[in-house]
Amino acid sequence: MVKESRILKSRPADDSGSPPSDAARSVVSVLLVIHLLIVFVALSSYVSPSSLQSRLLSLFSLYAEPLNLNLSSGGRSDARFYLTRTTTQDFPVELEIEVQGETADAKVVLPNPDRSWGPRARREQALLSMYARFAQSEETAAILSTSIGAAVMAQHEVQRATIVCRRPKLRENTQQSGFMPAPLHDEQFEIMQHGKLMIILGEVNYNPIVLPGRESQAVPAGKSNAETTESEPPAGSRSSSNGT
Amino acid sequence: MIESTRNYFDTLTRRSGEGWNRFWFTPSGAMSLAVLRILTGLMALWLHLTLLPDLVTYFGPEGMLPVETIRQLSSDPQSSTPRYVFSYLTLCRTSDDLQAAHAIGAVVLVMFTVGLFSRLTSLLALVVVLATIHRGVVLTAEVEPILTMVMCYLCLGPTGAHLSVDRWLVRRKLLKEKNEDHAAATRPEEGPAPTMSAQVATRLIQVHLAAIYAVMVLSKLANEAWWDGEAVYWLTHTSPSALIDLTWLYAYPKTIDAWTHAIVLFELSFGLFVWIPLARPLMLSVAVVMWLSLALLTGLVPFCLMMLVANLAFVSPQAMQAAVAMVLRRGPASAMAESRA
Structure with missing residues (x-):
């Protein structure tokens, strides 16, 4: 004490x-x-x-x-002060949302390719990175996908959408053992474990909705429901983008 | 033996106490804080305004991030304490409310930047920035923790003592009262006497920033790629925002190795050598090169710029006065002489 x-x-030595x-x-x-x-x-x-x-x-x-x-x-933040961990988590995630409407279908791709850098692009990347992180677990995969999917569906005024979350693959390193990242323009993608979901907005009177490969489920009105389907390799490379 | 041990601990505690008081409580000028206020305010304003086009898309009534989603993401099953933090933006039910709140936030940030009612607006600006962060925490990345750290400590110091509307108002009042020479009254380098609060605020930014540098380098060294020199190669291939395409560097593995090790060496040495007055200018100069090169490599422009801004906390108020005087087209030598006087 x-x-x-x-x-x-004790007093400061040079307190002026x-x-x-x-x-x-x-x-x-x-x-x-x-x-x-x-x-x-x-x-x-x-x-x-x-x-x-x-x-x-x-x-x-x-x-x-x-x-x-x-x-x-x-x-809950995508703060990467380590910059890289040399895993697939380093890769930017791409989210493809296909909405099916009565008149026409539309495809929205996130991140918006028109934004290459700056705060807006970084926010999109952070959101998608979080999406990918939560998509690793079945318990949390639906949290972000339902809200993002619901927003895009509301924007296009449709009731049904499919979300595919994917990111570039690692390629085998030919010079050393191990894996190296392939260039982003190589267009070799993999779908994340719980990265493919179908979202169906509920009809007015709690109508049962049959999801592919699943039994009938009741969906409350105004709520969204997300179910994982089996992951399939994407047909072809990157799709054309409408942006948001 | 007992006596010598007691003397040792007496000397240790006395000198530690003197060192502690000298470090934290030696009054200092606030010019560095004023420059930090302006640059941090501009950075906060940039982030704030760039959110405007996406504000309703993210936080609107039918946005991608409803309040309930953020609550769900924030719930920690292992903790009894809720991690969700309130944000005034959650009170905005309509898009118009949201945009109005955002516009008011922008006005507060402008007032903070120009130094109007600095004591109050520094607090309000922090609230605005924190509210935006907590409302959309999953949209945040590297820049936000640095920004809030600096803004938080700026609330403690007299940030409006220089280069501010507050200061201009005081000078104008003095000019009217005392009828002094106008040129003498508007000298930018003249300010209030050094204060303890300026020293505490500056020291807190410095200590916190040095700790963040330590975290950065330790988190890098936990990965093999930062040891074997491959990390920069990975960054050239995995950074979607890179300002220039550096994938051709793969043909020059030694350059990649050297760049990787230079980043680690810089971050490792910054937190140590920046405290040595002789090494400080060198470390700050290297920091400029390093952060600008990282901005090109990774495309994390806001983060790299914010780190450069935060590094200014290590510039002494006297040196900052000279720099400001030089920028304002006054002779640096005369400014230095005046500051010494």
């Missing part, structure tokens, strides 16, 4: 202005230590948090989350 008070009460009171410095010092501790926990949890770090993050979440101190926002 004596040592601590000594630390906080009016020095703050010892009490003010002590309070600010304590706040700084607490804040820096939370920053340290939040930043050190970026790569792969241990159970202790996860608990501490949860403890500090009321402070760290609102201030966005957690670099990856708890895994």
Whole structure:
């Protein structure tokens, strides 16, 4: 205690202005230590948090989350400070939404090819990257796909859509062992595990809707329902884009 | 023996305390914070305005990211604490409400950038940026954590002390009251006395940024490609936003190796050597080259620019005053002499 008070009460060596009171410095010092501790926990949890770090993050979440101190926002942000991990996750994901209407069909491709860089392009990439991350699990695959699909369907005023999420393949490295990324224009794609979904908006009176390969299901009015279908290799290469 | 041990710990605690106080509480000027305010405000404004065309597409009543979707994505089954953070944009039920709220946010960011009611608008600008981030957290990437970090600490310092409308208003008032010489009253380098809050804000940005550099390099070194020199090759092939096509670099493996190791070496050394006054200008100069080259390579332009802006926290207020004076077409030597005086 004596040592601590000594630390906080010693005066700055070259204080040119009016020095703050010892009490003010002590309070600010304590706040700084607490804040820096939370920053340290939040930043050190970026790569792969241990159970202790996860608990501490949860403890500090009321402070760290609102201030966005957690670099990856708890895994909900596409913040790649490592830039590359040399896996398929590095690749930009492409989302192809095919809407089937009464009069005509349409195809929407995300990301919009007209946007090559800048904040708008990065937002699209982040969203699609999150889509791909959630598409790895059957439990979470439908969360983003239903909302994105529903938005595109509402835009085209249709009731049915198919979403295909895919990204370029790795190609075998001919010079060394292992795999290397193929150039993006090689047009060799793979569909993600839970990356192909059919979304059907409910009819007015809870009409049962038969989905391909599945039994009849009741869909509430105004809600969307997403079901995974078996992944199939895409026929052909990249399709033409309408953009959004 | 006991006496010498006690003396050692006495000296250790005393010197640690002096060092702590010198580091955090030595009053400093606010010119660096003012420049940071302007550049950070411009960056926030750029991100804010580029969201406008897609605002309704993402957050509108029939948008891609309804509030319920964000809530679902934020729910953590392993934690009892909800991770969803409130955003005022969730209160906007119609597209018009959303656009009006966004327009008000843009006005706040403009006020923050020009330094009007700086103390208040720095807080409000942070709220605007955080609200946008929390409303569409899945749209965020690398730039947002750096932006909010700098904006958060700018709230603590006197960011409107220089190069601001606030300062201009004060000078105009003084000019009227004292009837001073107009040229003397509008000197940009003259500002209020150094303050402790400016020092705390600057130091927090510096410490936090150095820690982020450490995280960047540690997360890179967890992957083999950053050790064996292949990472830049992967970036040339997997970055959809790359500003220039560098896939031809595959023919020059040594260049790819060297670039990869240079990135790692730079990030590893920045957090350490930037604290040494003699090495600081060198590190900041290398940072400019490195971040601009990364912008070309990855296309992450907002992120790379924001890192460059954040690095300015390491420029001393005196050097920043000289730079500002030079930009405003005054002699740097006279500005330095005045700042020393």
